[in-house]
Amino acid sequence: MLRIGQGYDVHAFAQGRRLCLGGVEIPHARGLAGHSDADVLLHALTDAVLGALAWGDIGSWFPDTDEAFRDADSTELLRVVWEKVRSEGWALENADCTVIAQAPKLRPYIDKIRTSIAETLDLSVERISVKATTTERLGFEGREEGIAASAVVLLSKEDPHG
Numbered sequence: 001m002l003r004i005g006q007g008y009d010v011h012a013f014a015q016g017r018r019l020c021l022g023g024v025e026i027p028h029a030r031g032l033a034g035h036s037d038a039d040v041l042l043h044a045l046t047d048a049v050l051g052a053l054a055w056g057d058i059g060s061w062f063p064d065t066d067e068a069f070r071d072a073d074s075t076e077l078l079r080v081v082w083e084k085v086r087s088e089g090w091a092l093e094n095a096d097c098t099v100i101a102q103a104p105k106l107r108p109y110i111d112k113i114r115t116s117i118a119e120t121l122d123l124s125v126e127r128i129s130v131k132a133t134t135t136e137r138l139g140f141e142g143r144e145e146g147i148a149a150s151a152v153v154l155l156s157k158e159d160p161h162g
Contacts, residue, residue, distance in 0.1 A: 002154060002155070002156050004152065004155075007051060007152075008150045009047065010146060013031070013144065017030065017031025018031045021106070022039070022042060022116050023042060023075040023117065023120060024113050026109055032146065036062070041099055044151040045097055045117065047151070055081075061081065075116070082120070085155070091156050092123055093127065093155065094127045095128050097128075097129060098149065098150050099131070101148075
């Protein structure tokens with residue numbers, strides 16, 4: 001059995017916050033606004049995993065109305081979801097993620113981000129793709145108002161009926 005999931009998330013820049021992408025702190029003048037650490041990439045990836053199994057979205061699992069999740073580490077949120085996914089017999093074949101940001105430039109951090117995600121999911125880094133793109137100064141990302149991310153995953157599970 002195969003299941004495909006797609007996730008997308010957006011966060012605005014905010015002063016006084018650190019910028020976390022894919023579980024990696026990125027040096028930048030501003031971080032992202034959010035109830036948790038606002039790791040837009042991990043939020044998109046978590047939504048892709050949840051979507052593949054029709055298990056809702058990150059907001060239904062970790063609502064921003066719950067103070068228990070204030071400033072939560074998105075790596076830990078993904079880990080909670082992933083443990084449940086694995087306990088149900090699912091495996092990740094691959095994930096393909098894209099960060100959309102005019103700034104900061106992410107190329108120097110891509111390998112570290114891929115490794116961080118792979119370690120969080122206890123998988124080989126070859127299964128994790130992370131890309132970064134700009135919008136050629138168009139839209140909110142191009143005006144450097146925030147960052148967006150998208151993710152697609154392919155999950156597999158042995159068919160119990162052969």
